[in-house]
Structures are given as structure tokens and as C-alpha cells.
Amino acid sequence: xxxxxxxxxxxxxxxxxxxxxxxxxxxxxxxxxxxxxxxxxxxxxxxxxxxxxxxxxxxxxxxxxxxxxxxxxxxxxxxxxxxxxxxxxxxxxxxxxxxxxxxxxxxxxxxxxxxxxxxxxxxxxxxxxxxxxxxxxxxxxxxxxxxxxxxxxxxxxxxxxxxxxxxxxxxxxxxxxxxxxxxxxxxxxxxxxxxxxxxxxxxxxxxxxxxxxxxxxxxxxxxxxxxxxxxxxxxxxxxxxxxxxxxxxxxxxxxxxxxxxxxxx
Amino acid sequence: xxxxxxxxxxxxxxxxxxxxxxxxxxxxxxxxxxxxxxxxxxxxxxxxxxxxxxxxxxxxxxxxxxxxxxxxxxxxxxxxxxxxxxxxxxxxxxxxxxxxxxxxxxxxxxxxxxxxxxxxxxxxxxxxxxxxxxxxxxxxxxxxxxxxxxxxxxxxxxxxxxxxxxxxxxxxxxxxxxxxxxxxxxxxxxxxxxxxxxxxxxxxxxxxxxxxxxxxxxxxxxxxxxxxxxxxxxxxxxxxxxxxxxxxxxxxxxxxxxxxxxxxxxxxxxxxxxxxxxxxxxxxxxxxxxxxxxxxxxx
Amino acid sequence: xxxxxxxxxxxxxxxxxxxxxxxxxxxxxxxxxxxxxxxxxxxxxxxxxxxxxxxxxxxxxxxxxxxxxxxxxxxxxxxxxxxxxxxxxxxxxxxxxxxxxxxxxxxxxxxxxxxxxxxxxxxxxxxxxxxxxxxxxxxxxxxxxxxxxxxxxxxxxxxxxxxxxxxxxxxxxxxxxxxxxxxxxxxxxxxxxxxxxxxxxxxxxxxxxxxxxxxxxxxxxxxxxxxxxxxxxxxxxxxx
Numbered sequence: 001x002x003x004x005x006x007x008x009x010x011x012x013x014x015x016x017x018x019x020x021x022x023x024x025x026x027x028x029x030x031x032x033x034x035x036x037x038x039x040x041x042x043x044x045x046x047x048x049x050x051x052x053x054x055x056x057x058x059x060x061x062x063x064x065x066x067x068x069x070x071x072x073x074x075x076x077x078x079x080x081x082x083x084x085x086x087x088x089x090x091x092x093x094x095x096x097x098x099x100x101x102x103x104x105x106x107x108x109x110x111x112x113x114x115x116x117x118x119x120x121x122x123x124x125x126x127x128x129x130x131x132x133x134x135x136x137x138x139x140x141x142x143x144x145x146x147x148x149x150x151x152x153x154x155x156x157x158x159x160x161x162x163x164x165x166x167x168x169x170x171x172x173x174x175x176x177x178x179x180x181x182x183x184x185x186x187x188x189x190x191x192x193x194x195x196x197x198x199x200x201x202x203x204x205x206x207x208x209x210x211x212x213x214x215x216x217x218x219x220x221x222x223x224x225x226x227x228x229x230x231x232x233x234x235x236x237x238x239x240x241x242x243x244x245x246x247x248x249x250x251x252x253x254x255x256x257x258x259x260x261x262x263x264x265x
Numbered sequence: 266x267x268x269x270x271x272x273x274x275x276x277x278x279x280x281x282x283x284x285x286x287x288x289x290x291x292x293x294x295x296x297x298x299x300x301x302x303x304x305x306x307x308x309x310x311x312x313x314x315x316x317x318x319x320x321x322x323x324x325x326x327x328x329x330x331x332x333x334x335x336x337x338x339x340x341x342x343x344x345x346x347x348x349x350x351x352x353x354x355x356x357x358x359x360x361x362x363x364x365x366x367x368x369x370x371x372x373x374x375x376x377x378x379x380x381x382x383x384x385x386x387x388x389x390x391x392x393x394x395x396x397x398x399x400x401x402x403x404x405x406x407x408x409x410x411x412x413x414x415x416x417x418x419x420x421x422x423x424x425x426x427x428x429x430x431x432x433x434x435x436x437x438x439x440x441x442x443x444x445x446x447x448x449x450x451x452x453x454x455x456x457x458x459x460x461x462x463x464x465x466x467x468x469x470x471x472x473x474x475x476x477x478x479x480x481x482x483x484x485x486x487x488x489x490x491x492x493x494x495x496x497x498x499x500x501x502x503x504x505x506x507x508x509x510x511x512x513x514x515x516x517x518x519x520x521x522x523x524x525x526x527x528x529x530x531x532x533x534x535x536x537x538x539x540x541x542x543x544x545x546x547x548x549x550x551x552x553x554x555x556x557x558x559x560x561x562x563x564x
Numbered sequence: 565x566x567x568x569x570x571x572x573x574x575x576x577x578x579x580x581x582x583x584x585x586x587x588x589x590x591x592x593x594x595x596x597x598x599x600x601x602x603x604x605x606x607x608x609x610x611x612x613x614x615x616x617x618x619x620x621x622x623x624x625x626x627x628x629x630x631x632x633x634x635x636x637x638x639x640x641x642x643x644x645x646x647x648x649x650x651x652x653x654x655x656x657x658x659x660x661x662x663x664x665x666x667x668x669x670x671x672x673x674x675x676x677x678x679x680x681x682x683x684x685x686x687x688x689x690x691x692x693x694x695x696x697x698x699x700x701x702x703x704x705x706x707x708x709x710x711x712x713x714x715x716x717x718x719x720x721x722x723x724x725x726x727x728x729x730x731x732x733x734x735x736x737x738x739x740x741x742x743x744x745x746x747x748x749x750x751x752x753x754x755x756x757x758x759x760x761x762x763x764x765x766x767x768x769x770x771x772x773x774x775x776x777x778x779x780x781x782x783x784x785x786x787x788x789x790x791x792x793x794x795x796x797x798x799x800x801x802x803x804x
Binding site: 106109110113114116117119 | 622625626627628629646650653654657658661
């Protein structure tokens with residue numbers, strides 16, 4: 001940027017026609033915002049969270065995300081929470097840029113307080129929160145200044161379950177089981193097999209074990225994942241986000257693999 | 266840096282678009298239109314969902330199918346619906362189909378330099394069907410067929426240089442006709458008898474050319490091809506188009522949604538016997554809209 | 565030496581403020597109790613027409629999750645103040661990413677109220693505000709007056725019956741009361757200060773912030789409200 005104060009907010013000398021060589025309307029227009037190259041926009045995520053998984057079951061929806069925020073390939077923060085309750089019928093799960101996610105959290109917290117103080121017997125359910133987020137993310141992508149996240153919004157209100165996705169492009173969709181990031185490739189086939197057609201019979205315990213198993217597979221396969229994760233459930237009792245769960249894993253098989261464990265020859 | 270990697274400031278560019286697969290098509294009949302789309306939404310090799318509608322009822326005589334970048338598509342449909350609602354508030358009637366088509370053009374072209382990455386197909390009933398006139402006395406004795414749109418018009422006679430405006434009125438009877446408009450992402454549009462768009466356009470359009478326009482078909486001696494097919498035949502062609510596209514294109518499948526718009530007063534032409542058909546018309550005494558849903562292969 | 569012009573202005577201003585304070589003094593009583601583990605707000609909402617919908621035109625409003633306020637005087641002005649307080653609370657949140665302490669909100673709100681006493685183009689607010697909160701540092705209770713002055717209190721009363729209400733509040737051991745007990749006392753005081761002979765009917769409006777509400781400012785639940793009203797009526801009979 002041009003740090004010379006006299007250049008700020010007025011044409012540079014070569015663009016300024018001091019001797020009125022040209023009539024006003026023919027003057028070459030060199031006008032340029034000298035601050036333009038100082039404006040920074042998110043062009044890539046920095047501190048990131050990996051997959052979020054979610055499914056619908058008999059009494060509501062369930063969501064899981066691990067506790068890791070990576071800095072590139074560095075496991076930078078190992079006890080962050082990526083599941084967030086919004087009001088008392090919605091949960092938000094975030095992957096992608098964690099600073100953008102924190103910004104979204106503040107947006108939502110403001111929204112919820114606004115709604116609370118209005119005290120008009122209306123409150124925002126998961127469908128409204130999802131619509132709001134899709135508008136925010138789509139408008140930011142349209143300004144070429146995206147919020148670099150893939151978000152899952154789940155909840156239950158007035159007996160209706162809701163689960164939907166929205167990402168940095170403003171793309172939205174709804175399904176009985178959804179996963180973001182790497183999970184969309186690795187966990188979704190497992191989840192679809194376990195859930196599709198059983199949305200109304202699956203118990204909470206079954207749903208929990210399906211999600212845990214999917215998280216375990218992801219921990220084995222996704223190099224940006226962690227063995228510590230949380231599960232959020234939304235049912236008629238409201239939102240509850242579990243304490244951190246640590247996955248049981250077995251690496252004994254690796255011993256026999258050449259190039260993996262300690263090699264003797 | 267010797268490798269030149271820092272020679273220029275690097276900036277990876279944010280790409281505000283993606284492709285979400287799927288296919289849409291629409292066919293116009295003499296007094297009906299069929300507008301259809303599959304319900305799969307995908308990105309790359311991932312199926313995001315098996316049910317994301319791409320076909321939307323706009324009014325009781327207009328249905329819009331959108332295909333391409335889903336976020337743009339949903340936002341575009343939302344804005345078109347909003348404009349149609351404003352029109353209703355201002356004029357106390359639904360916007361005519363050709364006006365919706367022009368509206369869609371201007372809305373798309375307004376985004377010429379940051380386009381909605383969406384292919385649109387608009388189908389429905391146009392108010393330009395055949396006219397036939399009849400004398401008022403005749404029409405009192407025999408009320409107009411309920412399918413007709415009725416207009417009173419002032420008749421003019423040219424008598425030399427003068428134009429004589431007579432007080433005699435005539436009854437003008439107009440029939441609605443099936444219409445399809447197709448658009449490119451920046452608003453180029455034309456009225457057609459049929460159009461396919463989206464991922465499997467290159468598979469479906471040649472099939473429609475053959476079956477609807479009778480391209481590469483020779484009529485039997487002394488006979489000619491029909492200008493319009495009956496509804497049942499059109500529905501069969503639509504279903505065949507999508508089952509075939511599902512077989513050969515990975516981004517097509519899961520579910521099929523077919524909207525049928527029927528001109529006012531026309532007989533249902535066997536629609537009522539179709540399994541699972543659902544009427545979504547909002548008013549009585551108007552053109553009618555139906556939805557037919559079918560499963561497609563999910564692999 | 566004060567100039568004649570300034571003197572006239574002050575006269576005009578004081579008579580104008582006199583009218584406004586009259587409005588507050590004739591308004592239904594509002595009280596606030598700051599007790600051991602929370603806050604109770606109670607309002608004697610005078611019903612000027614039988615055609616009004618019950619529970620409409622609330623005089624207790626929420627400012628933030630943990631902050632509530634009750635007003636006496638012009639209701640319209642009360643709503644303006646509540647909106648301003650909400651904006652201030654939200655602005656504190658966006659700078660500090662934490663729920664605002666009541667003192668901060670009150671300081672900003674009283675600054676706003678005070679500004680309306682300074683210019684000939686605006687009139688001061690025609691309402692007194694009782695504002696209370698509960699946070700990690702405990703309960704807090706303030707009155708913001710139209711002059712812009714704000715004091716903290718253990719027990720607060722504004723409106724028509726404030727003198728009697730204050731006498732009653734002074735009798736209570738406020739710092740030993742639980743919030744639930746305070747609800748009963750607040751209802752009793754409102755019923756006590758209401759003048760049956762002169763007044764129109766009234767509606768008891770109450771809210772609380774305490775451990776029982778998880779630190780959130782909420783209307784007192786129906787069953788507790790009914791219990792408190794019944795006890796208030798009983799106490800009134802014994803009193804007389």
C-alpha cells in the first residue's frame with residue numbers, strides 16, 4: 001500500500017491534470033482506491049476443524065465432532081468444542097475455519113438474545129437457524145468474502161426433527177444422515193447403511209454406538225482427526241452436549257506391517 | 266527463492282461456484298406441460314442428499330425447474346417467487362407465463378457479470394391458444410365451454426380512411442396452450458416444445474429430438490407426424506428419459522418429480538388414475554398443477 | 565450570577581419536568597428486591613380498560629438474558645429505554661465476549677437518559693426505571709431516574725405507592741431472603757400499596773432472576789404467582 005499520506009484520497013500526481021490539458025469530461029480517469037490492496041479477505045482456512053457427523057434417530061437428532069483444531073497438519077488445539085447449542089432446540093456443528101466459526105457463534109448468540117428479550121412467545125427453531133445461516137454464508141460468498149465453514153444444523157421443535165447442511169458457498173441440503181469434510185467420504189457410506197429406512201425405529205443407544213463407530217473409523221483414517229470427541233443430542237428434552245469421550249483404539253495390527261511398526265529386518 | 270516460488274505474491278482464488286449435478290426437462294403438449302427433474306444433489310463423487318427438489322410450482326399455471334449450482338438455484342427461485350408475490354399484490358392476479366419468462370430473463374441478465382450459475386426451464390400454460398369467436402346471442406344460448414378464457418372485444422371496421430368503432434361486441438374464446446421456455450445462465454431464452462438441461466442434457470436431448478420432434482424418423486407414406494403428443498405418451502417419454510439417464514450418468518438418480526400443468530377446463534386425460542399423483546393447485550377455476558413422484562435407482 | 569434567559573429556561577425546564585415527574589408519581593407502583601441469591605421485580609399494572617387483553621402491555625422487560633427492568637411512568641418511554649439498554653448490553657458483549665455487568669449497562673443507560681435533559685429540542689424521559697441482574701458477582705439492583713442519576717439499592721420502589729412500599733421494604737431482612745421468599749413478599753407489598761378505594765383494577769406482574777431460573781430473567785411461573793397473590797390477599801385481610 002501507499003504509505004505516503006498526501007497520496008491518500010486524492011489522485012496521484014501523474015493522474016492529476018494540473019494544467020487542465022484535457023476538458024473535465026475527457027480527463028483520463030486514473031482514480032483508484034489506494035487502500036484496496038490493504039483489504040484482506042479469507043482465501044483459505046487457517047485453523048481448521050475436521051468432519052462433523054450427524055444422524056436422525058427415533059427421538060431426535062444426534063451429532064458428533066472431535067475436539068481438535070488443526071493448524072495445517074499440526075494438531076494445534078486439542079480440547080476445543082465444535083458443537084454449539086443455539087437456543088434450546090438446536091445444535092450447530094462446525095468444520096472448517098475455527099475463527100469464522102467463532103464469529104458465527106457470536107452472531108447466533110446475539111440473535112438468540114434478541115429473540116429472548118423480545119419476549120413474544122416465538123423462538124427460533126432449527127429450521128429458522130439454518131435458513132439464517134444459509135443467508136449469511138450465501139451473502140458472504142457473493143461478496144467473495146466467504147465464511148470458510150461446512151456447518152450442520154440439527155434439532156427438534158414441535159415434535160419435528162430437522163437436520164441440514166450449509167457451507168461456504170451457501171449450498172444447502174437436508175438428509176437423514178449428513179457428514180462434512182472427510183466424513184462425507186468415509187463415514188457417510190457406513191451411516192447410510194445403518195440409518196436409511198430406520199430413522200423412526202433407531203434408539204438413542206443404537207444411534208450413539210453407530211456414531212461412535214463412525215468416529216473411530218474416521219480417527220483411524222483421517223490424519224486431521226483426534227480420538228477425543230463429543231456427542232450432542234436434541235430430543236424432546238432439549239439439547240445436551242456430552243462430556244469429551246475418548247475412543248478406544250487398537251494399533252496392535254500395525255506391528256506386523258512393514259514400514260509401520262518396529263522392523264526387525 | 267531459487268525456485269521462483271516467491272517471485273510473485275501468491276493468492277489462491279476463492280471459487281464461488283460449484284456444480285451440483287442432476288437433470289431437468291420439460292415438454293409442452295397441446296393443452297398441458299410436463300416439467301420434471303431428478304432429486305439427487307451431488308458434489309463431485311459424493312451424493313449430498315437423495316431428495317433436494319429442483320422443480321418448483323410458481324403459480325397455478327407456471328412451474329420452474331432449476332439446475333446447476335444449487336445455492337444459486339435456490340436463491341434464484343426464492344427471488345422469482347418474491348417478484349411473483351409482489352405482482353399478485355399489485356395486480357390481484359397471477360403473472361402470465363410469457364411475462365414470467367421475460368422477468369426471468371431480466372433477473373438473470375441483471376447478474377450478467379456475476380451470473381447465477383443455473384440453467385432454467387419454465388413450463389406451464391400460455392394464454393395464446395386458439396381463438397374462436399361467437400356471437401353473444403349464441404353464447405347466451407350455449408354458454409362457453411369452461412376451458413375457454415372469455416374476452417369481450419370491441420370490433421373495428423375500416424371504411425375507407427375512417428375507422429368505425431361499432432358498439433357491437435363479440436365473444437372471444439381463447440384456449441390455453443402448453444408452453445416451455447428455456448434459459449441460459451445469463452438470460453438468453455426461447456420458447457420451445459421440449460428441452461432438457463443439466464448433467465445428462467447430452468443424453469436426454471437427442472432422445473427428445475427423436476421422440477418429440479420426430480427427428481430422423483420418416484412418417485409412413487401418406488401420413489404425417491403429429492404436432493403434439495397426448496399426455497400419457499409424454500409421461501412415458503419423461504420416465505424413460507430419466508431411467509435411461511440414471512443408468513448412464515452418475516449424477517442422476519434417487520427420485521423423479523414430474524409436474525403436470527393442465528389448461529383450465531381440460532379433462533384430466535387419465536391423470537386421476539396415476540398412482541400417487543397429488544394435486545397442488547391453489548385456486549379453483551384455474552389451470553391445474555399436479556405432481557407425480559417416482560423412485561429412480563439409487564446407485 | 566445566573567442570567568435572566570438561563571433562569572427562564574430553567575423555570576420552563578423545571579415545570580416541564582414537574583409534569584413528567586407527576587406522570588411517574590401517578591403511575592402504578594413498581595418495586596425491586598435484591599436478595600441473597602437473586603432479584604425480584606414486581607409491578608402494580610393499573611388496568612385502565614376492561615377491554616385490554618390480560619398480560620398485554622408488559623411493564624417488565626428483558627434487557628439481556630440475566631438483566632430485567634421495570635418502569636413507572638410513560639410506558640412508551642420505558643420501551644425506548646429497554647431498547648437502548650439492550651443495544652448497550654449487546655455492544656458490551658461484542659467488545660468483551662462476556663455478559664455485561666449491570667453497573668456497565670446502568671452507567672451507559674444513565675448517560676443516555678441524562679443527555680435528554682440537556683437540549684431544548686428534546687424532553688427528558690418520563691419514566692423511572694428499576695433494573696436488576698444476577699451474574700457471577702451476585703445480584704445487583706439500580707434505579708435510573710429521568711435526571712440521569714442512578715443509585716444502587718437493596719430494595720427499590722418507584723411510582724405512586726413508593727413511600728409505603730419503601731417502608732415495607734425496610735422492614736425486610738433483604739440480604740437473608742431467598743428469591744422464592746422474596747416473590748411472596750413482593751406480591752404482598754404490591755397488594756398492600758394498591759389503594760382499592762381510589763384505584764382502578766390492577767394486574768400483578770412479576771419476574772425473577774435466581775438460581776431457580778438458572779440466572780435467567782424470566783416471568784414468575786404461574787403457580788408461584790398464584791400462590792403469592794393468594795398469600796398477599798390473606799395478609800391484607802389480617803393487616804386490616
